[in-house]
Amino acid sequence: MATDLHGPVSTAPRTTAVQVEGLTRSFDGRPVIDRLDLTLRAGEFTALLGRSGCGKSTLLRVLAGLDRDIAGTVLVPKRRAVAFQAPRLMPWKRVWRNVLLGLPGKADRAVAERALEEVGLGHRAGAWPKTLSGGEAQRASLARALVREPDLLLLDEPFGALDALTRLKAQRLVAELWQRRGCAVLLVTHDVDEALLLADRALVMRDGVVAYDTPVALERPRTPGDPELAELRSRLLTELGVDEPAPRPAPAAA
Numbered sequence: 001m002a003t004d005l006h007g008p009v010s011t012a013p014r015t016t017a018v019q020v021e022g023l024t025r026s027f028d029g030r031p032v033i034d035r036l037d038l039t040l041r042a043g044e045f046t047a048l049l050g051r052s053g054c055g056k057s058t059l060l061r062v063l064a065g066l067d068r069d070i071a072g073t074v075l076v077p078k079r080r081a082v083a084f085q086a087p088r089l090m091p092w093k094r095v096w097r098n099v100l101l102g103l104p105g106k107a108d109r110a111v112a113e114r115a116l117e118e119v120g121l122g123h124r125a126g127a128w129p130k131t132l133s134g135g136e137a138q139r140a141s142l143a144r145a146l147v148r149e150p151d152l153l154l155l156d157e158p159f160g161a162l163d164a165l166t167r168l169k170a171q172r173l174v175a176e177l178w179q180r181r182g183c184a185v186l187l188v189t190h191d192v193d194e195a196l197l198l199a200d201r202a203l204v205m206r207d208g209v210v211a212y213d214t215p216v217a218l219e220r221p222r223t224p225g226d227p228e229l230a231e232l233r234s235r236l237l238t239e240l241g242v243d244e245p246a247p248r249p250a251p252a253a254a
């Protein structure tokens with residue numbers, strides 16, 4: 001398969017969305033990612049967890065092709081897109097032009113509008129970014145990712161800055177988009193519940209590698225009370241070094 005990239009990041013075979021071998025990324029001589037291996041299957045939804053500063057965003061940036069100062073092998077699909085916590089919209093371009101930003105070819109408003117419709121924002125295509133709410137701006141950023149028709153969608157804490165209700169809606173939207181588009185998703189999140197709500201697989205990054213890797217093989221939609229989910233949640237929190245409070249003793253019978 002042809003590659004659109006220079007350097008060690010090149011395209012992955014079709015059944016594999018990401019294949020990383022021996023990836024190392026250092027800052028000031030200190031490896032943040034240290035001989036990391038990782039394979040993501042096509043169409044798989046993976047959540048990437050880990051303590052602050054463990055290298056999650058660094059890995060995402062490498063996979064997005066935004067950071068090439070690496071050692072090791074990185075194979076990714078040619079069509080990939082990234083959305084960050086801050087939507088990063090250009091204030092001097094209307095929303096539909098932001099959606100097409102960086103896309104090769106002539107700017108076609110209808111293409112942008114289709115992607116905006118998909119995220120429920122078709123009516124704001126002609127708006128200026130500063131007039132959007134936080135949730136709307138995040139959806140515009142998702143639309144910008146979708147027009148790239150990605151085989152791999154990289155999401156770096158995309159819901160982190162949203163209020164609780166908007167966050168729930170945005171999570172549901174991402175789940176729908178993923179099911180409709182069938183692309184692989186790698187979601188960086190701090191939120192174990194979010195990971196368990198959305199993902200087929202959860203990874204915990206520690207000491208520069210993927211230290212824990214578990215399938216989340218539960219029916220959708222998932223219910224927070226599910227005992228299997230609670231078990232996985234507890235396991236992931238332990239892997240993250242978070243102690244859960246002991247369950248409260250049952251009140252004594254009168």
Ligand SMILES: Nc1ncnc2c1ncn2[C@@H]1O[C@H](COP(=O)(O)OP(=O)(O)OP(=O)(O)O)[C@@H](O)[C@H]1O
Pocket residue numbers: 027028032050051052053054055056057058059
């Ligand atoms: N451009 C850079 N120059 C120097 N150090 C960097 C750079 N980018 C990241 N780092 C360092 O690499 C480490 C990992 O950063 P990264 O942003 O990948 O962590 P993270 O797991 O995404 O953290 P968080 O969950 O807090 O967002 C941190 O110690 C950070 O300070």
